[in-house]
Amino acid sequence: MNSSLDVAVREGRLSEADRRHLTRAIELGREGWGRVHPNPMVGAVVARDADVLGEGRHEVLGGAHAEVAALSVAGNARGATLYTSLEPCRHHGKTPPCTEAVRAAGVGRVIFWAADPGRDAGGGGGWLRERGVAVDGPFGGWDDWRAENPFFFHDPARPRPFLAIKLAVSLDGRIAPAGGSRVWLTGPEVRREVHRLRAGFDAILVGRGTWEADDPRLTARGPVTPRVPPVPVLLDRRGRANPELRALKEAAQARGIVATSTERAAALRQRLGALADIVAAPTTPHGLDLGALLAELHRHGVTRVLCEGGGRVAASLLATRLVDRIYLFVAPVFIGSEGVPAFPLGAAVRRPEPPAARPAPRDGDPAGTGGSRFPTRGWQPCADPVRFGEDTLIVLDRSS
Amino acid sequence: MNSSLDVAVREGRLSEADRRHLTRAIELGREGWGRVHPNPMVGAVVARDADVLGEGRHEVLGGAHAEVAALSVAGNARGATLYTSLEPCRHHGKTPPCTEAVRAAGVGRVIFWAADPGRDAGGGGGWLRERGVAVDGPFGGWDDWRAENPFFFHDPARPRPFLAIKLAVSLDGRIAPAGGSRVWLTGPEVRREVHRLRAGFDAILVGRGTWEADDPRLTARGPVTPRVPPVPVLLDRRGRANPELRALKEAAQARGIVATSTERAAALRQRLGALADIVAAPTTPHGLDLGALLAELHRHGVTRVLCEGGGRVAASLLATRLVDRIYLFVAPVFIGSEGVPAFPLGAAVRRPEPPAARPAPRDGDPAGTGGSRFPTRGWQPCADPVRFGEDTLIVLDRSS
Numbered sequence A, B: 001m002n003s004s005l006d007v008a009v010r011e012g013r014l015s016e017a018d019r020r021h022l023t024r025a026i027e028l029g030r031e032g033w034g035r036v037h038p039n040p041m042v043g044a045v046v047a048r049d050a051d052v053l054g055e056g057r058h059e060v061l062g063g064a065h066a067e068v069a070a071l072s073v074a075g076n077a078r079g080a081t082l083y084t085s086l087e088p089c090r091h092h093g094k095t096p097p098c099t100e101a102v103r104a105a106g107v108g109r110v111i112f113w114a115a116d117p118g119r120d121a122g123g124g125g126g127w128l129r130e131r132g133v134a135v136d137g138p139f140g141g142w143d144d145w146r147a148e149n150p151f152f153f154h155d156p157a158r159p160r161p162f163l164a165i166k167l168a169v170s171l172d173g174r175i176a177p178a179g180g181s182r183v184w185l186t187g188p189e190v191r192r193e194v195h196r197l198r199a200g201f202d203a204i205l206v207g208r209g210t211w212e213a214d215d216p217r218l219t220a221r222g223p224v225t226p227r228v229p230p231v232p233v234l235l236d237r238r239g240r241a242n243p244e245l246r247a248l249k250e251a252a253q254a255r256g257i258v259a260t261s262t263e264r265a266a267a268l269r270q271r272l273g274a275l276a277d278i279v280a281a282p283t284t285p286h287g288l289d290l291g292a293l294l295a296e297l298h299r300h301g302v303t304r305v306l307c308e309g310g311g312r313v314a315a316s317l318l319a320t321r322l323v324d325r326i327y328l329f330v331a332p333v334f335i336g337s338e339g340v341p342a343f344p345l346g347a348a349v350r351r352p353e354p355p356a357a358r359p360a361p362r363d364g365d366p367a368g369t370g371g372s373r374f375p376t377r378g379w380q381p382c383a384d385p386v387r388f389g390e391d392t393l394i395v396l397d398r399s400s
Helices: A002-010 A016-030 A066-074 A098-104 A124-130 A142-148 A188-198 A208-214 A265-275 A290-299 A311-320 B002-010 B016-030 B066-074 B098-104 B124-130 B142-148 B188-198 B208-214 B265-275 B290-299 B311-320
Strands: A043-048 A051-057 A081-086 A109-114 A134-136 A162-169 A174-176 A203-206 A231-235 A256-261 A276-281 A304-307 A325-330 A379-381 A386-388 A391-398 B043-048 B051-057 B081-086 B109-114 B134-136 B162-169 B174-176 B203-206 B231-235 B256-261 B276-281 B304-307 B325-330 B379-381 B386-388 B391-398
Touching (some): A016 A043, A016 A066, A016 A109, A066 A081, A066 A098, A208 A231, A265 A276, A304 A311, A391 B391, B002 B016, B016 B066, B162 B311, B256 B265, B276 B290
Parallel strands (some): B203 B304, B231 B256
Antiparallel strands (some): A379 A391
């Protein structure tokens, strides 16, 4: 994200103060996590040179947009500059167009980060420019914007949910000791962050191994209270879920979802009654057809899924190439080779070209400069890594 | 590191400006990597409130200390504050005591970060205080100081080298595809960083698998030119090394070292002649006795070893509990379960208490708050994680 702003500063397109205000606008936007979807998270700053006149953010779906909030704090913004993390909208939605508010306030200059791709809302920058406002933006590109607003910049043409996987792994790539004893790899700071993340999704999905062993509640009990609590989704090919499961009994506002095979759906529906919705998918030799299941969940209204494991489900989803984001928490522990591997992946996740087909780098220095690169990239960090207590979070998006 | 300064600011012991100058002093010190050992890396800032009068660092062994360098840039430092990352020394070494230079300059206040543990050099803070200079320090503790100056804050009573392991792993904890085809997991930014790291060590150690397959040069060809180039150390229990190996032929100033078993030492010495020093160690059923080998290397004058693999050597070293630091580069790729595991660790690295002996957390939510923690901690990140291109570096020190 910041690298595109660095480039703009180097090229003289933005001043240092511009960069600071625009970065602040992006930060303000982040506070909308779990509260504004399906709107994007947006923050805005009104400033005159170094002086900040007002800050605002889109706080909750249906409330004021960030630009309007910041202008209202600023009071007199005539001739000032508006920094916003998203191009001002120009459509009448739940609120009037931001473009008209910006123009009415007499703002002299607008600097925006991400382009609004919406057919109706987009194009606000051009609209303002035509009316004599100096406008500069966008900066960066789709990958940067998606890093901040993964749901909003998710390909709208894809008839399936945005899918993120969260896993906690040891330094040697294991998720648990052998024998399935249940222990935390990560510390309390990570658990708090996971609860915060949950608030941004509308469904939390786990495999049978996880709900059988842990009986998790799958609710968002962290620093963000989600506008709409996420729905638990239990994978249950064999139809073994029972009404005592806490995820189903305690699902806050909505009923939980149990995903099972087409064959088991009727019996399960009868057993669970009003406690859960049953979503059915065909089976393959490897288990439920996860692609079909995700499409079915999408038809069911689920748009943002966080899968919390276990490792086998994560590996199966990765093999389908339907995963958009990985939240990988690395704990500073070793488990040993008899532990449960984090991603029991077969060859299916690799790219077609076999690594052996590429010439071995015979200059061979482990830190040398020649040689070929392992071909299975396809993931890229979408943010800087973050330390949570003694653990490290790496967030990866699928390369576009 | 910064958290201890945050605490000091919150408690009113340091001002925001103090924190900024002291942080800058620590940063300046880092530039001594590869140039000042066995001295510590030290940086210093002379300031009057927010205004910086001079900056300095210990640039190379034998050169001016950071405090003297900063005072010399500052010119008139009477009544100013000196910020230094290490307590000013009070001994006559290669240069006169910093304490006397500080006093002669008329500095009014000294703020230092780490305490100097040296019997002769230490105590400079007290010396200055007795002579009427306001002195505040140290901040943080041994773990923080060791993170910055791992060699200087290495336990001097231990008759073996500081040992770091560098490994590049995939997201699923593998270091290479099956079959040993040699490919880079990490990008050019990581290779540059590894060359920089090498400059700080006096020996680069690799196992037989690595030197047989890659024939690496093991030299430091990065942004730092080491004052003394590191010596390559090849593990070679069976005595197979030959005079054509590039690490031996191209060792810059010093001869390389080949470590072999006591039985093979004589034959290998004859074969390699003047090209390499032979260091011998007894064997165990699992290979060379690595503890004995490290002690032998220490007698040979080696004090700072960077092991660059392969995975089996890394795992064996971890099992000996002789590893002080891990540089783990995580590449955004999946290799699959048939790949070579990064740490083929048996039960030996785990703590005595078996995880199964601790009660399973039956409240069981993967992001819950109850439950027990996996017992094998023993490592902690010693710095914030850093992104290098698309890869992530996590640096871990053994918990003290």
